[in-house]
Amino acid sequence: MGEGTLFEAPGVPPDAGTARPAGALAGAEATHPGAPLAVRMRPRTLEEIVGQQHLLAPGSPLRRLVEEDEASSLLLWGPPGTGKTTIAYVLSRATRRRFVELSAVTAGVKDVRAVVDEARRELGRSGTQTVLFVDEVHRFSKTQQDALLPSVENRWVSLVAATTENPFFSVISPLLSRSLLLTLHPLTDADVAGVLRLALADRRGLNASVGLADDALEHLVRLSGGDARRALTYLEAAAGAATSRGLAEIDLATAETAADRAAVRYDRDGDQHYDVTSALIKSVRGSDVDAALHYLARMVEAGEDPRFLARRLVILASEDIGLAEPGALATAVAAADAVALVGLPEGRLALGQAVIALSLAPKSNAVITAVDTALDDVRAGRVGPVPAALRDAHYRGAAQLGHGTAYRYAHDDPRGVVEQQYAPAVVADRRYYRPSAHGAERDYAERYERLRRIVRDEGPPPE
Numbered sequence: 001m002g003e004g005t006l007f008e009a010p011g012v013p014p015d016a017g018t019a020r021p022a023g024a025l026a027g028a029e030a031t032h033p034g035a036p037l038a039v040r041m042r043p044r045t046l047e048e049i050v051g052q053q054h055l056l057a058p059g060s061p062l063r064r065l066v067e068e069d070e071a072s073s074l075l076l077w078g079p080p081g082t083g084k085t086t087i088a089y090v091l092s093r094a095t096r097r098r099f100v101e102l103s104a105v106t107a108g109v110k111d112v113r114a115v116v117d118e119a120r121r122e123l124g125r126s127g128t129q130t131v132l133f134v135d136e137v138h139r140f141s142k143t144q145q146d147a148l149l150p151s152v153e154n155r156w157v158s159l160v161a162a163t164t165e166n167p168f169f170s171v172i173s174p175l176l177s178r179s180l181l182l183t184l185h186p187l188t189d190a191d192v193a194g195v196l197r198l199a200l201a202d203r204r205g206l207n208a209s210v211g212l213a214d215d216a217l218e219h220l221v222r223l224s225g226g227d228a229r230r231a232l233t234y235l236e237a238a239a240g241a242a243t244s245r246g247l248a249e250i251d252l253a254t255a256e257t258a259a260d261r262a263a264v265r266y267d268r269d270g271d272q273h274y275d276v277t278s279a280l281i282k283s284v285r286g287s288d289v290d291a292a293l294h295y296l297a298r299m300v301e302a303g304e305d306p307r308f309l310a311r312r313l314v315i316l317a318s319e320d321i322g323l324a325e326p327g328a329l330a331t332a333v334a335a336a337d338a339v340a341l342v343g344l345p346e347g348r349l350a351l352g353q354a355v356i357a358l359s360l361a362p363k364s365n366a367v368i369t370a371v372d373t374a375l376d377d378v379r380a381g382r383v384g385p386v387p388a389a390l391r392d393a394h395y396r397g398a399a400q401l402g403h404g405t406a407y408r409y410a411h412d413d414p415r416g417v418v419e420q421q422y423a424p425a426v427v428a429d430r431r432y433y434r435p436s437a438h439g440a441e442r443d444y445a446e447r448y449e450r451l452r453r454i455v456r457d458e459g460p461p462p463e
Helices: 061-067 084-094 109-126 142-146 149-153 173-177 189-201 214-224 228-244 252-258 271-285 289-301 306-324 327-342 347-360 366-379 441-455
Strands: 074-077 098-103 130-135 158-163 180-183
Touching (some): 061 180, 074 084, 084 098, 084 130, 084 158, 109 130, 109 142, 109 149, 149 173, 189 214, 189 228, 271 289, 289 306, 289 347, 306 366, 327 347
Parallel strands (some): 074 158, 098 130
């Protein structure tokens, strides 16, 4: 099996005796026929897990936690629908600990402390340990995360915290250093298909009450976006639609009616925002038009701010194209203006046009290299005095100081350029702009060399 999410295999009875106070995992025991299909198919033991095999291999940290009943805290990082909540539940069942769930969306410091206090009392009274599951821990403030530290440090609870965002940015360092970080991966298409087939046949699922055509299965798999929970939700909706129509099998038309829009895994403030943005820019830089359009479409479909996209393209036009295609910046700015004028959905056309044009344009990073090299010199203190000939001469006494008196006016020369020291002496020989031989910059390179030789009196170019 590929790496993926978790589901329950048929015919495996649940363990008994696991304590669940108020606030425990919603739906953990609600496997009655009316419960959502995704809840009914929730796994209850490690043996029922499909996917995430890197976490389940013999001797792996997760398996040791379960089999050796180690008291440790976990930080589960992965996209939605990959089994973070389920791992916490399986861990509590297998080790027969109390399971308490808090959502970082609604819980505060007071709630955290109440759970920890109860866990300490239970530990002292009966020796029963508590698994505290905190969903979306990245939504906790620093103060709220700080409130978890004593309980983790003293092992009053076994903390299992789940996040969809990079924990190195969203979780405080003390909590991160005291937890075992486990990374969960999305489902493969094969795993999603396996989850759906199991749900069709399993007695806790649809119990073979309806069939599923191959093309309908493929449709549901594709639209799930690697999220098993979403796939099961789509399947349940499609099965209901088929039953209401008196169909014995879910056909493609019925599946399309139940689920007609794919899940786009993307968060505007988290990893996906930065990862997909990076992929878009690097695809344009790498001149892969189709890859760039793919990433643009993902961001537009996920609701990314079109002004952000336009700004990134304006930056790219100078950073990665520059004078190899002087019109690239104008194209990007025009797209930004168009987006500001018309917004979405029509603004997608201007963005697409800019992405295509910038992807196809010849590339050069000579502009950013020149500017940044000059900045490096300034920051390093190479800022000698302005040559006297270039200083302001429009005030009384300037001539007595020699300011401007030796200045040579470029327009007096028929070539429009004269020999003259413009740069401070400390950087007079520095070359910041190093033009490429790509596109229009080839002509700029020839002109740059010709003008530099005249200005600095370097003589004719070598033969």
